[in-house]
Amino acid sequence: MKQFQFVRPATQQSVLEVINKPGTKIIAGGTNLVDLMKRGVTAPDKLVDINHLPLKGIAATKTGLHIGALALNSTVSEDKTVIAKQPLLSMALKAGASPQLRNMATVGGNMMQRTRCTYFYDTTMPCNKREPGSGCGAMEGYNRMHAIFGASDKCIAVHPSDMCVALAALDAIVIVAGKKGERRIPFTEFHRLPGDHPESDNHLATDELIIGVEIPDNNFAKNSYYLKVRDRQSYAFALVSVAAALEIENGTIKNARLAMGGVAHKPWRLNDAEKALIGKPANEESFKQAAAIAMQGAKAYEYNSFKLKLAPATITEALKHASGLV
């Protein structure tokens, strides 16, 4: 690993003073960053440790749930308020990584993790995300894990987070701090599609710090489910995952939220499928119809065409679990 400077500014304000310098990166849990530094995928000159900042709190507010950026993935997933109000988030977190990694990884860091595309990690291969202009190794390569939605001719990588899929479905808001104050970003607009700039994963400015997320209250707690399909039972990245949340009244769907992981450069919210579910009976036929709508516009590559079948099946299955059919 390349030598770097390690600093721990005392306050949030003093963190904001130093993070905007080129070659500077923030470190929280470090579960992704340290790995990337060991492999030479990223080589910062300076790490800014923020773990001492008072951003670990989880609190119910008048309108929702506030979770600090430094709350650990394990803490959030086991938190009684989170489980009672937003069980989908707890389920998604428990589906991610391993217990050891969840004890280190933070909410803000989870949002900032980089793709697990093997061509991004392999510094001997071209990758527009790692080295803009070098090309994409995955496009014509072994692209089994890659995107079926929203890809560009520069990048077909997917976002690896489970937590983010749940937060996208739950209309969460990201709260970020900059020198001029705070701003709030809808979760679905936080991450970006690759387009011509796959090197940029999200809309966080280089002088900004994620300080928390807020999830507005909803009526989905009774009928939520996170279903993750992967190559082994646990401790693997998703081939496809689905966050499903329903509000059901007398067997009829009153409200629905759906998002998919493992299929796009960002958590993939399924707005059209959600609309199609409203007013329908909560049964398998409705779910299959919604899944078919969700798949419109999907495009597979040589090795990931199985996702075209796996994704709608996973949506249907997740909705069956959420509605209590299975």
Next chain:
Amino acid sequence: MESKNSPDEPVTERSPFDSNRRDFLKQSTFLTAIALTPAPIISAAEHGLDEKIAELYEKIPVSLEVNGVKHQLSVEPRVTLLDLLREQLDLTGTKKGCDHGQCGACTVHVDGCRVNSCLTLGVMVNGKKITTIEGLAKGGQLHPMQDAFIKHDGFQCGYCTPGQIMSAVACIREGHANSETEIREYMSGNICRCGAYPNIVDAIMEVKNGGQQV
């Protein structure tokens, strides 16, 4: 765990160093502090002590407690807790498997929580209490989990075993050892390429059901 800290609450504990930006820059980093006291460095350079200067620039003081023993160390920021334990403290029980957080062989407890020491920077455990496999046995008496692994043949080559045992102890303490299925899920961060999984699960079940203090 619930906390009263609101993420956006104003910082109440103000350090004497953060009164303004200039003071912050002066005092927030060891390196800048040194940069702003050039006299000894110039003097050292004149006496051909470049190596020592380089060391001063690179290393950060870290104090930590490992298995009940306090240590004051000088650590390069890029040194992981795993390498610090193995190479500076000669505690080689903690194993380096993948070195990328994928196998769990390096699992240790930091302030009671199991973590991958290969992805933890040594400078980030300043002031913390670390427990490694060497810290489990007490007074020549093996920890119940160590006994159970021997009894149930919870290993073949043994390389993953220290990590498995540290994880297994945490698994019970966390309350995630209530069934075979739950144990398998909560032990998924520890890979055993010999495939001793059924025996590892048996060992954990026995300790859990035995109700001993872990």
